[in-house]
Each structure stands twice: as structure tokens, then as C-alpha cells.
Amino acid sequence: MWFRTRLSALAGALLSASVSVLPANAQQPAAVPATIPLTITNNSGRTGAVYIYNLGTNLATGQQGWADAAGTFHAWPAGGNPPTPAPDASIQGPASGQSTTIRLPKFSGRVYFSYGQKLVFKLTTGGLVQPAVQNPSDPNRNILFNWSEYTLNDGGLWINSTQVDTFSAPYAVSVNGNTTGHLKPGGYNAVYNSLRNTGWGGLIQTAPDGSVLRALSPLYGVETGALPANAMDDYINRVWSKYTSETLTVTPFGDGTKYFGRVAGNVMNFTNSSGAIVTSFQKPDSASVFGCFKLLDAPNDQVRGPISRTLCAAYNRSTLLTNPNQPDPNSTNFYQDAVTNQYAKTIHTQMIDGRAYAFAFDDVGNHESLVHDANPQQSALTLDPLS
Template structure:
């Protein structure tokens, strides 16, 4: 099945700063005069592949609120109406650079933006009555299943540019993102270590418990991607009880111990206290009043940071849930009753953990990744931001 573009964009939804910026997109800003309506995006093809590259810039107009796409000049085009069954979307592809070359296009101010790029074939997008339908390659019948592609997520608004490299849904064609600041300096993230791309797949295959089943290949043997563990549960690659042992141990521990959550780094005095009673983890504030409660989560809730670990955009449940989600995925809840634990050396030390995220982080040049939706807890996400961006970068990296 296709998946609607209106769904939560996991990695950028995970970034609290990005969400705040999107909310203030049309409000006054000291940076507003400095951020033009479009900025250059330089795409460099260091992949070493001879395939033609196709680029897409999609998102929501901050002016009209419409979903649409941008052409190479940065002009925004709203999608036409869809139907049931979905109909083909207009061809929004932009020819990308050949191997060893670069191409600079323009990107407009968009919220929830995505920069897709594919090798060899154009992606298939369709329009349903609810909006754009995007690839859902966990489904073997999806028309994009055998296309090698990936995407970056971004928001550009009056407060600047946020752009990431994301592995929340899948690990695939390697790339990095960057931004040039007003002083000419460039900051980037997303590059793998030498041998890191092949190393991710090799280590997943060697990890017992079905983790190698996350890998999808074409019939010709070309490795296309590794699905995130949440999708691994959907496809049956991972067993439904893959995290049960750790989750049960956490629930047992905090029946007799208090879990202290300090969700805001800039507000160390704001703390919440969790204890399990009757199978439910109740959080109280400093006055002892219960502010929110969580049923014992399952693996889909942990990997997806949703369902039983839903994180609304509020100031209490959402921040607590984000912290729990990070602690479960990184397996720090048993070793540290004060969360979040922001020390990377403490992550993924339990045998029961998010091995997908662990393996990716280990192979990133700067250790940063979006291995799960709230990987920004403690600032371990592969995201760059600047309030006065002069240029954005997407670099297609070697498959090695």
C-alpha cells in the first residue's frame, strides 16, 4: 500500500526545535529579513554510480498551507486534487548531477519538506483524496520497492533552515547534509565512516534474532535498504516479542524504584517521577500529583515512539514519552534511574536493544544519526540548523 504524505515525518517531528520553528513560521522573527524566499541547494554526486539521479523537493507551502512540490528554480506548485483509487501525480522530478558532478537548484520556504533522490528510475508518486501518496517499501507490492532511493527532511522558514539525514524509516543510499552559514563556514552531518555502508548490512546479517531480515535486495542481488525495526515487525522479519525481556525488566525495576525524568535541558528544575503500580507507570510532579500514566509498552510502541508511548506536542506527556522512548531504544533505563541519559557510551549496552540504531550510530563519522524518531534526545541526531542560511547541501556518498 502507499503511505500518505500527511503522516508524521518521524525524524523532523522528533526535533523539538524544528517543530517550534514550524509553528512560528509566519510569525515575527529577527531572522526573517535574513532568510530569503528561496536558498540554493547544492547537490553533489560522489556516489561513484553511473545511474541517472532524479531529485524531488516536496513539502507544505508556508504561505498557503498547500501540499506540493518545487521545481529547480524553487517555484512552488500545489498538487492537483487526488481521487480513489489514487491517480499519478505530476512528474516533479529534477535531473540530478552525474557521478563526480554537482548541480545547484533552489528550495523555497516549506514545512515538512522532503528532498528525495533516486538512482536509475524515477519514483512513483500518486494522489489520493487525502493528498500525496509516498513510497512504502515495507510492502513488497509497492511500485518503488525495487528502486534505490532515499530522502532528507527539512524545514525552511523565517527562522532558518533545519535539514537532516534520517534513518527512521530505513537505511539506504548514503548521503550527508550541510548548511553554509553567513560567515562562509559549512557544517554537515550524515557521512559514514570508511566501509560504513557495507558494514551496516554485514553487521545486521550477523546479529542474531532476525535483524538480517530487515535487509531488502533486488532480484539481481543489489542491496536496496534495511528497513527500520518497526517495519521489521510489520513484515515479520523481527519477532513480536523482540523487546519483551527488556521492557519487563524495566517495569519490574520501577515497581520498587523511582524513575526521575528531567525532560528539558534548559529547565533542570522541572522533574517528573515515575513508579509502576498495578502494571501502570504513573508520573507525578514535584507536588505529588499524577500528571500522566503509561501502560507497559510493546515493541511497536518503543520502535515507533507512538501508540502506548504517544508523544503529543504538549509540555508534559510528550516530553516524558520522548525520554522514555529514547531510554528504551538505547537500553539505558535499567542502568540509570535519572533520564535522559545523554552519554553515548552508555547506549545499547544491553543484549536486548535497538540493534538497528546501534549499528548505524557506530558507523557514522560523527556518531550522529536518526536511528529512531526521538534520537534528538540528548542531541544525538543527524541534524544541522542555521538561522541565516546561505546555502544548503546534499552530498550523495560512495556505496562502500
Template sequence: MPSSHRRKLRLLAPLAVAALMGTALSVAGPSPTVRAAAVPSTIPLTFTNNSGRGEQVYVYNLGTELSTGRQGWADANGTFHPWPAGGSTPVPAPDASITGPAAGASMTIRLPKFSGRIYFSYGQKLVFKLATGGLVQPAVQNPSDPNRNILFNWSEYTLNDSGLWINSTQVDMFSAPYAVGVKRPDGSVASTGRLKPGGYRGFFAALRGQPGGWANLVQTRPDGTVLRALAPGHGIEAGALPANVMNDYINRVWTKYATSTLTVTPFANQPSVKYYGRVSGNVMNFTNGSGALVTSFQKPDSDSVFGCYKLLDAPNDQVRGPISRTLCAGYNRSTLLTNPNQPDTSSAGFYKDVVTNHYSRKIHAQMVDGKAYGFAFDDVGAHESLVHDGDPRQAYVTLDPFD
């Protein structure tokens, strides 16, 4: 998992918090590497509207310019425009929208070497503001967010000298359906993010049928239009999902590893690197092969599990971060009780416990290729909806039908 992609769930904090964060937009690929540039300064992205909807679509390309680290936006030609200074009270950002194609049509824009998001909205332009810390992005778990009643979604990407990484994401919410793709030098296209026929409505029907408060994640407009389902961490934040929804599973994990050992092998290409976890009181301690303590985790709460942060923080290091991301995947997929050797990378055993991340479970069930970003570390075991090529010729975002 690219390091800054790990934090993307928290980038959509409530408006006031986001205004203070000043965090760069999340990355869908690794940090730039220093090597001879094989990738041109911009590549084409074909944006196709197969949604079947009649509303005007607006497109935005927002992020961080990799050569300078400045935040800003790119126009349809791929030209970068830095954001002006914000205020202590957030002020409106310049209109960065690109008029999107009508239903059944396509258009091509240029992607610069950027790390950011491609937003798209139906019927209304999105509201972006600038604070002293940077761009304030939509945070629809906040009922006062000005984008709360707008139908929108986004893709995340990084284009740098090592290629293109582009994904579809549901880490923050499940909303307007779309797929992403990249054309390789041989002309073939790798794509991901496409729902099965009936998958959009099927997901919402399944979520509404899940007991325990999961139906409350669904947000609608006053006219009844379904807009999105919040990810469970945001659902807890908004009071839509019980804050203790994962506690029973967490408690059972804690009990099990008080008397047995959890073995974590975080790097698939380094099978000899192992860490061993045992619970003592309110702490899970991890030791290396020599028995030396390397890191410890306090007993997490449900929000820490869903967000892969707070008590399951994952710094960009080679020990705590890799262990944490493994634990996060095991909790969300409910594999920690069934397999003491983690990560468990076979999807056959995922989400089998009655206490699990049902939001992520139901998204994966509706995907054509079974891949999604249902939580921040859904890439553990390569179950994420991401495509990459080191020499990309073209990128694609396709708005799909709402069934």
C-alpha cells in the same frame, strides 16, 4: 525535537493507510515563528553526486508550503506547485522529478520556504500518487509498493524565517548514503550524515550478523542488489522482525520500577521540572513534585518502543510528550535499567544491553560524527544528524560512495 518530525516514522505507512492519512510531510525543524524575515524566499542547495554509480539520478523536493499550508512540490527554481486533487483510489501524481547530476558532477537548485523532503533515486523515477487525503509516499515495507525495487533515499528539511534545519534520517530505513550541510554567514560549513570509510557495507554486514531476526530487515532486489534495511518498527509491520523482540527488556523495566522510582527531567534548560514514575500493575504513573498525577502509560509493546507512538504517544504538549520522548530514547538505547535518572545523554552507556535497538546502534557506530536519526527521538541528548543555521547562505546534499 521538532514536533512533526516526531511523527515521521508513521508517515511511511502502507500504501492503503497512507492514502487515508493525508498527513503533511514531516518537518526537520520547529514550527515557523513570527519575526522579521532574515531569510530570503529561496536559498540555493548544491546537490553533488559522489556516489560513483552510473545510473541516472532523479531529485524531488516535496512538502508543505509554509505560507499557505498547501502540499505540493518545488521545481529546480524553487517555484511551488500545489498537488491537484487526488481520488478515492490513488491516482498518479504529476511528475515532480528534477534530473540530477551525473557521477562526479553537481547542480544547484533553489529551496523555498518549505517543510518537507528531498528525495533522490537511482536509475528509476519514484512513483507518487494522490489520494483524497493527500500525497501517498513510498512505503517499501509493503511488498506491493511500486517503489519496493527502486534504490532511493531522502533528506528532511525546514526553511522558514528562523533559518534552515536539514537532516539525514534513518528513522524509516537505512539506504543510499548521503550527507547534508549548511553554509553559515562566515563561510564555514556545518555538515552531518557522513559514514566512515567502509561504513555502508559495514552496517549491512553487522546487521546480518546480529542474531534474533535482525538480518531479515535487509531488502534486496531480485538481482541481489542491496536496497535498504527497514527500521525495526517497519520490520515488525512487514513480519521480518519478531513482534516481541524488545519484550524482555520492557518486562525488566516494568519489574524494576514497580519497587523503585524513575525520575524524568525532560528539559535541559529547566532542571527543576521533574516527574516521577512508578509502575502499578500494567501502568506506569507519573507524578509531579507535589505528588499530583500528571500522566500514565500502559506497558508498551516493541512496536510502540521503536516507533515512539501508540502506547508511547508523544503529543505536542509540555508534559506527556516530553516524558514520552524521554522514555522512548531510554528504551531504544537501553538505558532505563542502568540509570534511574532520565534522560541519560552520555552515549557511553547506550545500547549496552543484549536487548536493544541494534539497528540504531549499528548506524551510529558507522557515522563519522557518531550522530544519526536511528529512531524518531534520537535528538534526546543531541545525538541526531541535524544541522541548523538561523541565517543560511546555502544548503548541501552530497551523495556518498557505496564503499
């Protein structure tokens, strides 16, 4: 799979297209071209080479591969076991203060960028091996890099600024001038300082010279021991206690459909308006909350998945104790408990528009850093200052 399991909601959002019914005499939207321009502007202030990669799945064929600067698709060759080196898919990026334009094809994929060094990609018999910097032996561990996820299809372009896996070299994205992802002035360093001040500084990875490379997501923090495995347990326990005697109402859609949750023993059962149990959740652990998976698994269905998405967002935002009706529509209520996702809190705080993809279901309530246009003419990725 191109997207990891815990990013399935994001992948679904990127791959979906809005459906509307137009009057018979209405002008039909223009067909989305086979490729559109992506202008990459280097405002990082950092000297040295920048390398760009456009990797993903060809939506016409389902093949995995890469696109060159002109947007021409190249399928990956067969991989091996152990993994074999992938072809060099790098595109020379812009120097500081300059811009480079490439073409995006109809892909579901990622645009990577790296500073100073090319990224190392390998191929297994199952496809491309993505960088996994939570692994200290990953060959990309000491390279400063980041990526944006996008889908271009007949429904238009969806492109995001994501921090689901890591917070690293900052950037913003735009489609037809609609932009998201810019940090406040000084926001890059402010994120790291906030993590240190809240006791989450163990998430920060540095290069051999001591320079900061990134902060791992709290899920990776738990998995690597950089964050205590019980980081959210106190909050989870209080939620479990509250809904033993109270009802949690989840309204995951805009159509008024409601589900009602009550805890009995180690299980939270959800019923529909007829009183029938439609799904149940065991008491989650911190990893399940941070990763929106495992005990908060969200299948691509119309019942359990939407309930789980809502629960996961509410746990990460710490709104379940203050509001028994979820999702909470008021972002001023988010992250107010002493036990909360400090990583997500500080990233949202430092974004100019307050929007971020700090965990997999940050799109609940439309708080994610994602832009979409059904008629994309221009897109952009801006590399922002590392300060």
C-alpha cells in the same frame, strides 16, 4: 499530514525556530530569503541517472505540492480514489562526480533522490501518497532511493539525514558548511553486515538481482514479520520489574522540571514535584518502543509528550536499567544491553560524527543528524559511496 505520526517530534523540531531576546542596539539577523541554493553532489561512484524531487508543504499557504529546480512552487492537482498519478516532479540530478544546484523554497518537506529510475508518486483525495517500501507491492519497492527532510522558514533552515523509516543510499547534509550524515569509510556495508551478525538481517531488502536496497526500521520489521514482535520484551519486562520498587526520574527540559515514575501493576504512573499524578503509561510492547507511538504516544504538549519522548529514547538506547535518571547524558552508556535497538546502534556506530536519526526521538539529548542555521546562505546534499 506530511510527516507520519511517529515522526511528529521530528516535524516539530524542523518547524520550530529558536527565540532569543537581543539587546536594543544589537544587529538584527538578516531576513531569510524566499529561496536558498541546495547543491547536490554525486560522490556515489554509481553510473546512471539520478532523479531529484523537492516535495512538501508551502508554509505561506499550507498547500501541498512540489518545487522545480528554480524553487517555484506547484500545487498538486486534486487526487482520486483509487489514487491517480501525480505530475512528474523530477529534476535531473548530477552524474557521478558532478554537482547540480537547485533552490529550496520556504517548505516543510522532503528532498528525494533515486538512482536509475524515477520514483512513482500518486495522489489521493487526501494528498500525496509517499513511498512505503515495507509494502511488497509498493511500486518503488525495487528502486534505490532515499530522502532528506527539511524546513525553511523565517527562523532559518533545518535539514537532516534521516534513517527513521529505512537505512538506504547514504548521504550527508550541510548548511553554511556545517555538515552531518557522513558514514565512516566502508560504513554502508558495515551496517548491513552488523545487522546480519546480530540476527537482524531480516530487515534487509534486496532487488531482484540480489543487490542490497535498504534495511527497514525495526518498527517496519515488526509490522512485516521481518523482526520478532517480542524483540524488546525481555528488556521491557526487566525495566517494569526494576521500577516497581525504584523511582525513575525524568528531566525532559533544561529548566530542572522533574517527573517521577513508579510501576503499579500494568501501569507506570508519573507524578510531579507535588506528588500529583500527571500521566500514566501502560507497559509498552516492542512496536511502541521502536515506533515511539501507540503505548508511548507523545502528544505535542508540555507533560506527557516530553516524558514519552524521554522514555522512548531510553528504551531504544537501553539505558533505563543502568541509570534511573533520564535522559542519560553519556552516549557511551547507550546500546550496552544485550537486548537493544541493534538498528540504531549500528547506524550510530558507523557515522563519522556519531549522530543519526535512527528512531523518531533520537533528538533527545541532541544525538540526531540535523543541522540548522538561522541565516542560511548555502546548503548541500552529498550522495556518498555505496560501499
